Amino acid sequence: MATQAAAASFNGNLKKAVAGIKRINLDGLRWRVFDAKGQVLGRLASQISTVLQAKDKPTYCPNRDDGDICIVLNAKDIGITGRKLTDKYVGHLKERSLKDQMAKDPTEVIRKAVWRMLPTNNLRDDRDRKLRIFEGNEHPFGDKPLEPFVMPPRTVREMRPRARRALIRAQKKAELAENGGTEVKKGKKRTPSQVTA
Amino acid sequence: MTRIKRGYIARRRRTKLRLFASSFQGAHSRLMRERTMTQQRIRALVSARRDKKKRKRDFRRLWITRINAVIHETEVFYSYNRFIHNLYKKQLLLNRKILAQIALLNRSCLYTISNEIKK
Numbered sequence: 001m002a003t004q005a006a007a008a009s010f011n012g013n014l015k016k017a018v019a020g021i022k023r024i025n026l027d028g029l030r031w032r033v034f035d036a037k038g039q040v041l042g043r044l045a046s047q048i049s050t051v052l053q054a055k056d057k058p059t060y061c062p063n064r065d066d067g068d069i070c071i072v073l074n075a076k077d078i079g080i081t082g083r084k085l086t087d088k089y090v091g092h093l094k095e096r097s098l099k100d101q102m103a104k105d106p107t108e109v110i111r112k113a114v115w116r117m118l119p120t121n122n123l124r125d126d127r128d129r130k131l132r133i134f135e136g137n138e139h140p141f142g143d144k145p146l147e148p149f150v151m152p153p154r155t156v157r158e159m160r161p162r163a164r165r166a167l168i169r170a171q172k173k174a175e176l177a178e179n180g181g182t183e184v185k186k187g188k189k190r191t192p193s194q195v196t197a
Numbered sequence: 198m199t200r201i202k203r204g205y206i207a208r209r210r211r212t213k214l215r216l217f218a219s220s221f222q223g224a225h226s227r228l229m230r231e232r233t234m235t236q237q238r239i240r241a242l243v244s245a246r247r248d249k250k251k252r253k254r255d256f257r258r259l260w261i262t263r264i265n266a267v268i269h270e271t272e273v274f275y276s277y278n279r280f281i282h283n284l285y286k287k288q289l290l291l292n293r294k295i296l297a298q299i300a301l302l303n304r305s306c307l308y309t310i311s312n313e314i315k316k
Contacts, residue, residue, distance in 0.1 A: 055262065055265075055266055056266045056269060056270070057266055058263045058264075058266050058267045058297070058300040058301045058304070059263075059301065060259070060262050060263050060266055061259075062259070
């Protein structure tokens, strides 16, 4: 009643997909909110699949589906490294590059990624049902009455090697003007040191 | 040669089989003449023997996963393997079963243990 009014005001086309299939889960579970903005696709998907399998709980049981309900926001702002945006194909028979897929339905990208990371079980469907992905920043579950608490999104690990590499790259760009610095590159193949402006 | 009737020997054997397979599903608990029951009984016994050994492995896997789950929440880059390494360094003889139980029931205790070990 109240939920449906709120959900309807949120986004008309998603209302059915959101609130309908929900009856089958237990509700002692936490609702975890992942913000996909700027996170790398695969790494985020692997975290989500860990949470969905309840592998971060000490009561993990492989024959029971105990995972928390995961809500993913900002699906369209997910990050892809490398040139996968144009070169990666989602689904291999039907060829649709990642960029087109993102334009069409960005939630499918994450959903497929997580789906393939879950163990191929009879529980896989149930786990997938606990995953809700939204493109934008709002979701209708804020108004849902049965919400124990919204766990703050999982802290992104400090990617220290990555940050160091990024720092080195930034420093390199700064030093390119002066043409100095023979720093040891940490294996970034795409920017060869001969490229100068 | 004296005449020997077989008597109740076969019947006894078959009752035993029937009792064993009485909880099987469908035809596997009914068909004695078509040998289904015998075959299913053999498979059941084979699985039982094999899984007695697998059980020890399965439980250890379960304990490891559970310990890993809790250890990941201690710190950012901490995980089960480092925890066990530290355990061995300090020569602490707790086994994984106990650790998993501690993780389940008394999580703060596990945090204490891991902090002590890290030093």
